[in-house]
Amino acid sequence: MADRLIYLPLGGAGEIGMNAYVYGYGAPGKERLILVDLGVTFGDMDSTPGIDLIMPEMAWLEQNRDRLEGIFITHGHEDHLGALGHLSARLDVPIYARKFTGTLCRLKLEDQGLSPDMVRIVGPRPEATQLGPFKVQFVPISHSIPESSALTIDTPAGRIVHTGDFKLDGTPVVGDAFDPMMWRDIAQEGDGIKVLTCDSTNVFSPHPGRSEATLAQPILEWVMAQKNMVVATTFASNIARLKTLADAARASGRKVCLLGRAMRRMVSVGFDTGILTDFPETIGPEEAAGLPRDQVMLIVTGSQGERRAASAQLSRGRYLGLSLKEGDSFLFSSRTIPGNERSVIRIMNALSELGVNVFDADDGVFHVSGHANRPDIEAIHDLLKPGMVVPMHGEHMHLRAHMKLAQDRGTPSVIATDGMMVDLTGNAPKVVDHVETGRIYLDGSVLIGAMDGIVRDRIRMALNGQAMVSVIVDEDDNVLPDAWVELSGLADRTRGGDDLAQHIEGELAEFLDGADARVVRDDAKMDEAIRKITRQVAMEEIGKKPEVTVIISRLMAD
């Protein structure tokens, strides 16, 4: 069979987060493969209580590991590189990234006790990495973290442009500006661009995106207008924003103090790799606490309301010797990601209770997005004139809107969500296969499958409460009197005021007393009967059907 060019998202398509996109070229079923990005997404109490990180299921890629040539990381955001430390050892191929991003990749590996040597630092275009049938170049593109790159992936079937996350920013403050002339060249080289795999995040935003540089003046004016301590929070990785904030502090005679491990790490890597220059000198929290309040600006983590981050700690009172007071000012220079609203609002109210004046970016004055809006997406389609568009980095509705946008302009497109293998060889993308995909969870220190039932059990315990029943059966298959019931997460009193556990014990004793010997001898039957009675009694008495764990201990003859 003829060689073909394929695209297979394993994460990031049909969701925003945990990006992992496979490209392949070769005979069907024997394509040589590369992986673009290997990110995480974050859980929530609703669907993944207790889970630390969520990653794409790599089973398909592990099974085809001998065909995998390497991993390319487009930029340093967690949803693009966060799973490296947990999953790259299973794939065991080199990881390619530019310097700043690659340094972050190495830290991710070291965090998990792995050698950073698998990370190969490569330069931007015109430097190229040839792996099997793929020639890959990192092309600077603007986003909300420095050194973001699109990839050109040249294959025997033609050129792919994989945008990564991007916006059209001619003045991004830190990092490479969007360069339309270079992109025009890329579109005109050879046979032009066959496939554009394109960021869909902001396809519903109708107005052209604004440059990072537009924030400098409003933020400076805001800082100048504040009379006491100033605190600003944003995404730790948004180094340009950190610089804009810090520059405003310097210009208004304030010293900058950075709080939060992630932020200090980002800035440190920014310095080390030469990405970040002319950043104001920073001071530690102890020194900040000693200065007059109108001479300090804290720049802190926790813009999404994370419970343990600096913003939340400050809102609860003292943090590292610093405390906020009546008349201080707190700026959220960030957008709240859907799902985090209540956490952010909780912090805003806690700050309000301290008398702190809270400012947010709702009206767009103090924050700009890192993603291309609808007109910008149209502009990149126009500029690159691809033969087809494959929308990525979006939930289903984003992918669908992006596909329609392309199709309305006469460009073939398709909705391909995680696990859908798309043949890109012809003149239009075509779904040719479905691959088993899913999610794996980092839970404490182990990886578990999303479908293992562990999280399902947690959710059930949280919603329904938990009852534990212990029953002892003696050597002669007689049930000892008094089943023991312990309740957790359940009302302990019935509507009538009785002790619920005792009430269940009473009903169980009655059942056990008259239980048939065949039931008593059979663990499964005993378990089922006890479970059923426990749930029935709880339902009658308090209107809940708890999860039930039954432990049957059978005494052995000595």
Add this chain to the structure above:
Amino acid sequence: MADRLIYLPLGGAGEIGMNAYVYGYGAPGKERLILVDLGVTFGDMDSTPGIDLIMPEMAWLEQNRDRLEGIFITHGHEDHLGALGHLSARLDVPIYARKFTGTLCRLKLEDQGLSPDMVRIVGPRPEATQLGPFKVQFVPISHSIPESSALTIDTPAGRIVHTGDFKLDGTPVVGDAFDPMMWRDIAQEGDGIKVLTCDSTNVFSPHPGRSEATLAQPILEWVMAQKNMVVATTFASNIARLKTLADAARASGRKVCLLGRAMRRMVSVGFDTGILTDFPETIGPEEAAGLPRDQVMLIVTGSQGERRAASAQLSRGRYLGLSLKEGDSFLFSSRTIPGNERSVIRIMNALSELGVNVFDADDGVFHVSGHANRPDIEAIHDLLKPGMVVPMHGEHMHLRAHMKLAQDRGTPSVIATDGMMVDLTGNAPKVVDHVETGRIYLDGSVLIGAMDGIVRDRIRMALNGQAMVSVIVDEDDNVLPDAWVELSGLADRTRGGDDLAQHIEGELAEFLDGADARVVRDDAKMDEAIRKITRQVAMEEIGKKPEVTVIISRLMAD
């Protein structure tokens, strides 16, 4: 001591939801009391998993029940009357409301098996209810449910206006328009208005609010532009919106089908009380399923993404014989309440997967708020010229902003959150006492206290998992070999691939084998030691510290 006029919020101040405001007049500590509203708020998985409803703690009012004259319900929203069925029996006083609202109150009592007779239907101003030192009038005001009322509460110390929820809407489609002339009269009667207790919900919205009537044209145009089945969702109680949607259906030749119990109940009460007139005839789901798709509009519950409501059911496939298809259109004519974003987005994506075109109210074209925006709040301050302003119906940050707004205009104000007793007698509000308040939860069929630890245990089980350990001690205080461990919501394998439960059992066996007799005889010591070992082993092996329940069974000599 001289008589005083007091205000005491028990719910709704420092939060949005579960409104319950007490006013009192008389000798300090002996004031006669009235309660305005008795609402609920809704829980979430983050903070209240498994909880059905959240209500204000009424302990203070129960203790002072002999001083309570009655309850006044301003309007029919759940956050103003939803707790009546659960709590009013404890207070045992008459409930006063206008006809439509009162009918909803009666249904709430009947839902809980209580007699509806405690509800007294009263007419709007000039009708007045005299209870002890209070003369209370219901004054029609516009909001997002018909028959919303502010209250004038005349006391020997002066007149209070309690706005309830309101907006300034001269054309509210259904129900009473805002009538500035009447309000001017109210402000000019007698000594004018001493206290304005005022809705703060939209104090951060900078533009004047828009009328419900402005939606008719855009919604009609939208419906006319759709080619297949049309579905619209909004709050069930927003009868004006239901009428606007249904009118648009009728004008475009579509039959209306209402889906969702809450919505059908609201419309039915609307008809019965004469509030709702000239509403298009509706059809049932069966008939709707039989009509051509371009002749139907479904108006459905579930605008907040509620899992069991009609919107969610439709997004998952079939519901009552109806199913959505490629090319159908779905309108969210509603605002997403913070915290519900992910649920709403989940439905939007599920609809996208069905090929349904989703439209939302993000840009304000298809939804208007029911609350007064900042300029409207300023307008009501201007119109009523109160001696002081007490902000209510808001989180701390809303109350604070509203207080500042009042103070900036020269009107004394105060932040009073739940449990803060405010003396209104003088020329400025003054916090004079703090009363124990809190929340109670409806959990299944029982009421539990927020601080009882039940919900805390659920959250811990959800985050950390649960281990159950059963140990048997014989008649001679010897521990039988083999502690039994059951895990729930925990990885069953260690990083090394061992069975975690067995591993814990092994460690426990080792401990029990060498345990001191004084420990074995002491339940508390055994419990503590077993718990500690279980948590340690789990932490080492999987990085989690589970909740542990230990059951020690002691065999008795026969």
